[in-house]
Amino acid sequence: MPKRPGRQVAALPFVRDAVGLRLLLITSRRTRRWIIPKGWKPRRMKARKAAAREAREEAGIMGKTSKQPLGEFFYEKEKADSRLTCRVRVFALSVDRQLPEWKEQGERSLRWCPPDLAVELVSDAGLAELIAKHFIAGEDVRKSSGK
16 A cells, blocks of 8 residues: 655745745755745644744745645655655745744755746746746735735
C-alpha cells in the first residue's frame, strides 16, 4: 500500500502597493529553488496559523492569512535516504510588515516579484498553477484574505 502523503501548509505572501501586485518567493535552504514559506503543521495548530508562522520564521513577514486555502499542490520532498510525497495546503498572506530580524534570516534569499515572473521562477508545477489561477487569471485574492 502506498504511503500517505505528508501534510504541509504554506503561505503565499503578497502586497498591493504603488508598484502593483507582488508576491514574495524565498529559496529553499538546501537546493536554493524558488518556493514559498512552507512546513509541517503541528497537530494542535490551525492550518492557517501554522502557515503564518512559517512565513514569519522563514521570511520575517507578518500579515493577514486567508481563512480558506487557495488550494493545494503536491511535491516530492527528498529525505536523507528516501523521498516523500507531500500535500501542501496554500493560504494567501496579505503582508503588512517585515520584521527587522527573524529565525531563518541569512539562510534563504527573498524576492518580491510580479505574479507572471513568480510563475516562471517556481519549479513546482502545482504551485505555478495556483499562482496563475489566483494572481494572474483574475480571481480576487482579497476575498479569501478577509478584506
